[in-house]
Amino acid sequence: MSDVAPRLSIGEAAERTGLSVHTLRFYEREGLLASPIQRDPGGRRVYHQDDVDWITVCVILRASGMPLPAIRRYTELVRAGGGNETERLVLLREHRERVVDQMDQLRKCLDLINFKAGMYEDVLDQLAVPPATSADADR
């Protein structure tokens, strides 16, 4: 047993969450953090695993396009403790719909790309083969 309950500086928290220290402070100001970040005697932030875990959730939600205000609302519900599961569920389900829609759009885009890329590949193949092609046609 060694690194139980690690106390992380903001720089270390930034490393593990993939955010910049600027963004970590910004998210805190924006009220996205579930629990207030501890401070050391010098006034510096001290992050615990729980904080990192929650921030990671935020990062995933953001990456899926959830706007900061929505994440904030969700955070507030979590902060408020049990008893509001229905509202949390509503929020999550709403976002799930948006995520599903996005996947659909991405699939459409992928189809488009594959279609167009296929066309270009064909054109390039045509150009690559011909050293013999026209002669072959005569035989």
Next chain:
Amino acid sequence: MSDVAPRLSIGEAAERTGLSVHTLRFYEREGLLASPIQRDPGGRRVYHQDDVDWITVCVILRASGMPLPAIRRYTELVRAGGGNETERLVLLREHRERVVDQMDQLRKCLDLINFKAGMYEDVLDQLAVPPATSADADR
């Protein structure tokens, strides 16, 4: 045979592409349109099916997160005509990677949502059943 080669006003083009007239003009200024939009004698834009089709491609690419400058570059290649298929392919493949990455992130987010939503549903089920639960435990 009636509506062959329809000539659309910007308002009609907006309807069919789902963009606003403002955005249509903006995209044009930004150089996203493959061919210059025709004008009627009064100086108004006239859109043809080809234009709408190309704009639709742009919309799909945008919806998948391709930045305007990338769409512009692609448009320029298309505008330049054949002979640059390799470059187009490179652009499309780069974007395909980003799209695939995004789908991955969305999947991760969906997992998270399903996991959390599942927890909340369980909590709510617990609350919904119990009218008899504690008494049952005594038998």
Next chain:
DNA sequence: CTAGGATCTAGAGTCGGCTCTAGGTCAACC
């Protein structure tokens, strides 16, 4: 002939989400 609505241009404004700056504190090492 005029009133209304769609269109035009150039340019300003908005919004979300960071990102950075200035000016200061603090801890640690040489």
Next chain:
DNA sequence: GGTTGACCTAGAGCCGACTCTAGATCCTAG
């Protein structure tokens, strides 16, 4: 005890992608 580097706050700045405004023009219907 001086220097370096991570950290602090408050607030300004930036970027992408629209979105809107003002003031003019043009077409159509009444």
